[in-house]
Amino acid sequence: MKKIQLLLLFCCLSILAVAQETFPRNDVQDTRMGAYAFTNATIVVDENTTIEKGTLLIKEGKIQAVGNNVSIPKGYTSIDLTGKHIYPSLIDLQTHYGMPEVKRATRNRGASEQIQSKTAGAYNANEAIKAHIKGSEVFKIDKKAAGTMRKSGFGTVLTYHPDGFARGTGAVVTLAESNENKVLLKNAASAHYSFSKGSSGQTFPVSRMGHIALLRQTYLDAKWFGSQSTRPFADQSLEAFISSQNLPQFFEAGDWMNVLRADKLGDEFGVQYIISGETDAYQRIQEIKNSRATMIIPVNFPKANDVEDPFDAEKVSYKDMLHWELAPTNAGVLAKNGVRFALTSDGLGKGDNFMANVRKAIKNGLAEKDALKALTTTPASILGMSNQIGSLKKGSHANFLITNGNLFKDKTVIHENWIQGHPYRLSPLTKKDFNGEYALKINGQSYRLEVSGGAKSPKAKIIVDDTTNISVKAKFSEELITLSFQPEKKAKGKIRLSGWTESDGWKGQGQLVDGSWVNWTANSKKAATKKEDGKKDKKKKEEADAPMGQVTFPFKAFGTTTLPSQKTYLIKNATVWTNEADGVIENADVLIRNGKIAQVGKNLSASGATEIDGTGKHVTAGIIDEHTHIGASAINDVATNSSMVRIGDVVDSEDDDIYRALAGGVTAAQILHGSANPVGGQSALIKMRWGASPEEMKIKNAPGFIKFALGENVKRSRSSNSIRFPQTRMGVEQVFVDGFTNALEYEKKWKTYLKLSEKDKAKTIAPRRDLVHETMLEIIKKERFISCHSYVQSEINMLMHVADQFNFNINTFTHILEGYKVADKMKAHGAGASTFSDWWNYKWEVRYAIPYNATIMHNEGVVTAINSDDRNIGRRLNQEAAKSIKYGGMGEEDALKMVTLNPAKLLHLDDRMGSIKVGKDADVVLWTDNPLSVYARADKTFIDGKIYFDIAEDKARRATLQKERARLIQKMNAAKKSGAPMKKGGSKMKMEFHCNSILGEETEHEH
Amino acid sequence: MKKSFYLICFCLSFVYQGFAQVPIPVAAQSSPILLKGGTAHLGNGQVIQNSLIAFDKGKLTAVQAASTSMDEAGFQVIDITGKHVYPGFILPNSKMGLKEVSSVKAMTDSRERGTINPNIRSVISYNTDSEFIPTMRFNGILLAESTPEGGTISGTSSVMEMEGWNWEDAAHTVDVGIHLNWPNRISRTFDFATFTRKEAPNKNYQKNIDGLKDHFAATKAYMAAPSKIANVKLASMEGLFDGSKRLFLHADSPKEIVESVRFMQQQGVKHITLLTDESALYVADFLKENNIPVILPQTQRVPDRSHQAVDLPYELPHLLTEAGLTVSLSHQGMESQARNLAFYAGTAVAYGMDKEEALKTITSNTAKALGIDKRVGTLEVGKDATLFVSAGDALDYKGNILSHAFISGKLVVLPNKQQELFERFSTKYGHE
Secondary structure (H helix, E strand, O other), rough: OOHHHHHHHHHOOOOOOOOOOOOOOOOOOOOOOOOOEEEEEEEEEEEOOEEEEEEEEOOOEEEEEOOOOOOOOOOEEEEEEOOEEEEEEEEEEEEEOOOOOOOOOOOOOOOOOOOOOOOOOOOOOOOOOOOOOOOHHOOOHHHHHHHHHOOOOOOEEOOOOOOEEEEEEEEEEOOOOOOHHHHHHEEEEEEEOOOOOOOOOOOOOOHHHHHHHEEEEHHHHHHHHOOOOOOOOOOOHHHHHHOOOOOEEEEEEEHHHHHHHHHHHHHHHOOOOOOEOOOOOHHHHHHHHHHHEEEEEOOOOOOOEOOHHHHHHHOOHHHHHHHHHHHHHHHHHHHHOOEEEEEEEOOOOOOOOHHHHHHHHHHHHOOOHHHHHHHHHHHHOOOOOOOOOEEEEEOOOOOOOEEOOOOOOOOOEHHHHHHHOOEEEOOOOOOOOOEEEEEEEEEOOOEEEEEEOOOOOOOEEEEEEOOOOEEEEEOOOOOEEEEEEEOOOOOOOOEEEEEEEEEOEEEEEEOOOOOOEEEEEEEEEEEOOOOHHHHHHHHHHHHHHOOOOOOOOOOOOOOOOOOOOOEEEEEEEEEEEEOOOEEEEEEEEEEEEEEEEEEOOOOOHHHHHEEEEEOOOOOEOEEEEEEEEEEOOOOOOOOOEEEOOHHHHEOOOOOOHHHHOOOEEEEEEOOOOOOOOOOOOEEEEEEEEOOOHHHEEEEEOOOOOEEEEEEOOOOOOOOOOOOOOOOOOHHHHHHHHHHHHHHHHHHHHHHHHHHOOOOOOOOOOOOOOOHHHHHHHHOOOOOOEEEEOOEEEEEEEOOOOOHHHOOOOOEEEEEEEOHHHOOOHHHHHHOOOEOOOOOOOOOOOOOOOOOOOHHHHHHHOOEEEEEOOOHHOOOOHHHHHHHHHHHHOOHHHHHHHOOOHHHHHOOOOOOOOOOOOOOOEEEHHHHHHHHOOOOEEEEEEEEEEEEEEHHHHHHHHHHHHHHHHHHHHHHHHHHHHHOOOOEEOOOOOEEOOOOOOOOOOOOOOOO | OHHHHHHHHHHHHHOOOOOOOOOOOOOOOOOOEEEEEEEOOOOOEEEEEEEHHHHHHHEEEEEEEOOOOOOOOOOOEOOOOOOOEEEEEEEEEEEEOOEOOOOOHHHHHOOOOOOOOOOOEEEHHHHOOOOOHHHHHOOEEEEEEEEOOOOOOOEEEEEEEOOOOOOOHHHEEEEEEEEOEEEEEEEEEEEOOOOEEEEOOOOOOHHHHHHHHHHHHHHHHHHHOOOOOOOHHHHHHOOOHHOOOOOEEEEHHHHHHHHHHHHHHHHHHOOEEOOOOOHHHOOOOHHHHHHOOOOEEEEEEOOOOOOOOHHHHHHHHHHHHHOOOOOEEEEOOOOHHHHHHHHHHHHHHHHOHHHHHHHOOHHHHHHHHHHHOOOOOOOOOOOOOOOOEOOOOOOOOEEEEOOEEEEEOEEEOOHHHHHHHHHHHHHHOOOO
C-alpha cells in the first residue's frame, strides 16, 4: 500500500506545466514549471557544435537556451555540471517498443494449406499485408523496456508493429513514463515494410521471391484501387497503404543481399526506402553505396566461436570467423563511403551493452562525430523532426544526457537521461572516489584496508603482507558503508561492520565473530598506486595494430580480393572440340580476346597474349546446365500459379556451389523455380561469375524462361492432407488452360482500354495490372519460354496439346524421363529435352525411366541436353553426358553437345555460347583429358575471357585459406582468454535445394 | 550394332515375359570355362595383359598369363582378346533388395522401428525380384551387402549375389555383420524456413553411450550366464565376440571415431569396419594403428563444409590410402544410382590414385571390409568365379560395357527391362 502511495506521489511530481487539462484529477492541482539551468557543462549541441563551460536552460519540457552567455532567469533550479558533458539523447529508428507481441504462424509438417486470409473484417486478401495497423493505436508504455533503453542513452524511438510485409505506420515516442498521450510525439511518422510474414497463417508466400511478388502486386493493386473514387470493394489495408505513401518508407531487410533486394523493389515503384540492414553491409559496400539508400545499422556484432579444439574448429566456417573480426568495422566503412545511416540497438540480446558495441565500432574505424550523428541528427532528420529532437537547439524537447565525459570513451558513465524535461537518474552525479589505503581500527585491533576500483565500482581488501590479502565484502554509498571479512583463516565467522563517512574515512559500529558489539574507525593513509596500466595500454595498442582480414568476393572460403580481369589468352596445341562443322581439331590453338573467342586454328600467334600450353589437353565450350537450383536463396513458392515470382529476385551470388561448378567446367546455368506447382516462377539465367554481385551474375539480355511442372510433385502426392487444387493430372491440365484463357481475357481488356482516346481514358478506370496474367501472356506471345518438369508420357502429350491450343510451343521438357516414349511427338511439336542421364525408380512416376532416354530422343532429332537438378551432378555434367556413350552408343561429339551447345540452344543463347566459334563469348574450359572421361579435370574455366577457375590458383587459395583460418582461430582463442562471450557449436550451413524444396516445409530429397 | 547385340541376348537367353519381371536366373555352371586373351585386372593391384582365366563348378581354377600354356581340352573357350576382365564389383552398405521405389512406403523394407535391433536380419527381406538388381550387374556389381538402416543398432546384414531365384539361392554370406550407428556428439537441426542446418552439442550424447554400454554389458552377462531367459536381441550379438560377425561401425566425426572404436575394443568386439567420411583424415594414424578398414560414401558428392577443398570427396580415397588405410567405396542416397560404383573409383583415379589401387576400393578392399575376402574380391585360384568381361576400362564411362558376367561361374543375363525398352522404342522409331 505504501509503495503505491509513493508511486502516485512520484507520478504527480512528474507532471509538468503542459499536463493534460482534460484528464480527471484525484488531488489538488500540482503543475510545475520544470525550469532548470545546467551550468559549467561541456555541451555537445550536435556532432558539429560543442560549447565549453556552457549553460543549458530548460522549461516545460523544452530547451529555452543554450550557450556561454546565457543568464539564468529567476525561478530556475541551477545545477552545476562542472566537469560533466551534456549530449542530446539518442534516437533509435528500429524498435518495437511498447508494441504487442507478434506470434509467428507455424505450419506443421503435412498440414493442410491455408489458401484464404483469416483476418476478420474487410482487409487485404493476404494476411501479411497489414498496412492498416497504426503503431500509435497499439502502442503502450513499457516501463521495463523504456528503462533498458534509457540506460543505453536513448530518449526517443520510432516504434512500429513488426508483423507482415506491409506493417502499417510507426509512431515516434519518447521513453518517458508519464503516459501515452504525453510521450507520443508523432502519430503516423512512417510506413513500414519487411520480408517477414509474421503472424500470417496463409500459405502463400513462403519464399523471398514470393514476398517480393506479393509486395509488387500490392503496389499495383493500390494504384488501381486508389484510382477509383468509388472503390470496387472495401479493403482497409489498401486504403491505409495508399494513404501512408507520403510518409518516410522504412524497409526491414536484413543482410546485404536483402538490402539490395528491398532497394530494387523500391526502385520499381519510385520509392526510396530507408533500409534496415545488418552488420555485414561492409561486405558489399559498393553496391550498398550505389543503392543510395539511407541505412539503419545495428551493432549486434557476432560472438567469437569456441575454437580451442581443432576438431571442433573445423565446424566453424571461414565466413563466420572473418565476419566476427570485421563486423565492428561495418559502420566505419559505411561512413567512409558516404552512406547516410542511423544506428540502432535492435538485435542486441540480454546482457549486451549497446554503448560498449558503439565504442567497439569506433575503435574499428567509426569517427566519434559520425557515431553521434548516426544516433541523433541523422535519425531526427530522417523523421523530419530535426527541430524537435536530435540536438540541443532552442525549442527542441529537453531530451539530453548528462555524462562524466566523452560519451564514446570506455569508462564514461551516463549520470542522467532527461526526457521531455524529466530526469531519469542512472548513476549519481557526484560519487566519491574512495580509492586509497585506510587504517582500520576495530576494538584496538589494526588492519590495512585498501579500497580500489574508483567511484564506479569500489572494492576493498585487507592487506596482511606483500603476498597475503584478506578479501572484504564491501558496500559503499555516499554516506554509508558496510564491510565484512574473516579476520583470520581459523576464525569461525566474519567481523561485520556498518558505518558512515567522515572527512577522511569512516567510523561506525560492528559485531565481532562472537557477536559482541564494538566501535570502529578507518582513516585515510595515502592514495593507492595504480599498477600495470602501462602494460595494459601497450597490449591494447598491439591488438589494435594487428593485421585484419580482408573482404573477399564472395565473402567466404575461396573468395578473392581481386576479381579476375579480361586478358588476351592464347591456348596452344590442344585438342579443340569446336561443336561446329570443324568437329574436333587436334593440335589446335584458341585465341581469346576482349572476352570473346577471337580465332580458332593451327599455329596462331597474337602479340601480348598470355600463352597457355594445351599440349595433351582438351578445349571445349563451357558447360551449360539447363536445370539447376544452386545460386538462389529460394526455389519454390506455393501458389498453384506462381508465375509472378522470379528467381532473379533471389539470386545468391555467395553459394559455395558456384565455385564448385566452376571447378567442374560449368560456365552458365538456368536457375529454375522448383516443381511445387503446375506454373512455377520465372527463371534466372546466370554465368558462374564467382565474386560478382547477384545482379552481375545474370546474363544480360537473356530471354525469359519460366518453370512449369507436371505429375506427382504438383498434385502434392506426398502430402495426404493437402487441399490445394489440383490433386490430379486432370486438374493440372485445367490450371494451364484456365491460366492462358484468363491471360487472353486480360489482354482483351487492356487492348480495349489502350485503344481509347486520351479523353476517354481520363474518364475510364484502367484495368488492374495482374502479374500472373502478364506472365502467362508473355508465354502466349512467345516472349517467355517454358521449361517443364515432366515424367510420364501422358502429361507430356497433354502439355503439347495445351500449347497447340494457344498457338505456342513448349520450349523444353526438363527431366522428361519418358520422353523416349513420345520423342516423335516432341520432335513434331518442336520441343527440346533436358534430361537426367541415368536416374530412375526414386518415385512411382519414374519407374520406366531408362538411361537410353537421351540417346533415343537425340536419335529422333529432339534437341537434347543433360541437366543436373543437383549440385553434385551439376559439377560433372560432362561425365553425365558420357553415360550416353555407354547407354546407347551416342557419338562423343554429340554427347558433349548435350551439355554445351544443346542447352545453349534450349536457352536461346547459342548465338553467343555453346561452341568454340569466333565471336562467341569466351566461355571456355581447358580439360586435362578427354572431357567425356571420368579422368578429366577442368584445368581452367574461362567466362567472358576471364579465368574464374584455375587448378593452380585453387591450390594457392587453399593455402591462403588455411593461413587465414589459423590466424583467426588464434585471435578467437585470445578473445576467449580475455573473457569475451563465446558461441558454442558450429556454423549454420545452407543446404541444397532440390526441385521440391519448399521453405518452411519439410520435404524429402526427390526430383 | 549394340542394340542388336542386346536383342540377341534377349532372344537367346530367355523368353521375354513382360515388364515387371527381372531376367530369369540361370542354372549353375555345368562345364569349365576359359576366358582367353583378355587383360586381367586381378583386384589385388596386379594386371595380366594377355591372360587365361579358367573356372569350373563356380570356382576359379586358373589365373595366369597366356604365355604359360594350358590344356584347353574340355573347356568352353571364350576369346576376349582386346577386352578386360575384372573380379565382380562389391557394393557394401546398400539397401539392395530392401528398398524399391523409396517414396512408396509399401516398397520399403529397410528400416525397422526401435533403436536396438541386432536381431533384425536383412536376408529374409531380400527381394530377388528387385528391378535394381539386373541394373547393378549390368555395370559390373555382382555382389552387394544388403543392409538394414536406422536406429542405434540397425540390424544384421548379409552379402548377396546379384542373381538368384530366392534369397536362399542368392545369399553369399548370411549375417555377415551388425550395423551400429554411433551416437552423434553434435545434434543437427534443420531450419526449414531458411534451409539451413544448425549444429549444437547433443545433450543426450553420454546418455546414448550409456545405453549402448548397458546393452553390451547385458549381452556379455547373457553369454556367461549358466542358465538364462532366452533373449533374441542379446543372442544375436554373440557373433561380435567370437568373430563370426563383423561390427559395421558408423561414426561421423574424428572424436566419435576414436571413442567408438575404443569402446568396441574394450567390449571385446573382434572385427570392426568403420563407415565414415572425411572425418577419417583427422584420425588416420589411429585407424591404421588399430587396423580398421574404412568404407567411404561415394566420391561423387560435394564437400560437407564450405572451407573444404572442392575436390576433397574426390581425393579422399587416395589420401586415406596414402595414409595406409584399407579403403573401400559405397553408395549413399538414391538406390538406383548405386550402379555408378565403378565410376566412383574412376573419379578417385582422376584425383591421384593408381588405377589398380582404385579397383581395390570396389573389389578386394571391400571384400576385406566385409570379411569375405577368402572367397571373393580378387581373381585368384580357389576363389568364387564371380567376374565379368568389359569392352574397355570398366572404371570409365566409355569402357564400362559388359559382354559377360559370371556369378559363381554362372553366365548371368545382362540385359533387362531398360535395354528392352531401348530396343522397343528404337524399333518403333526405326532407329538403326
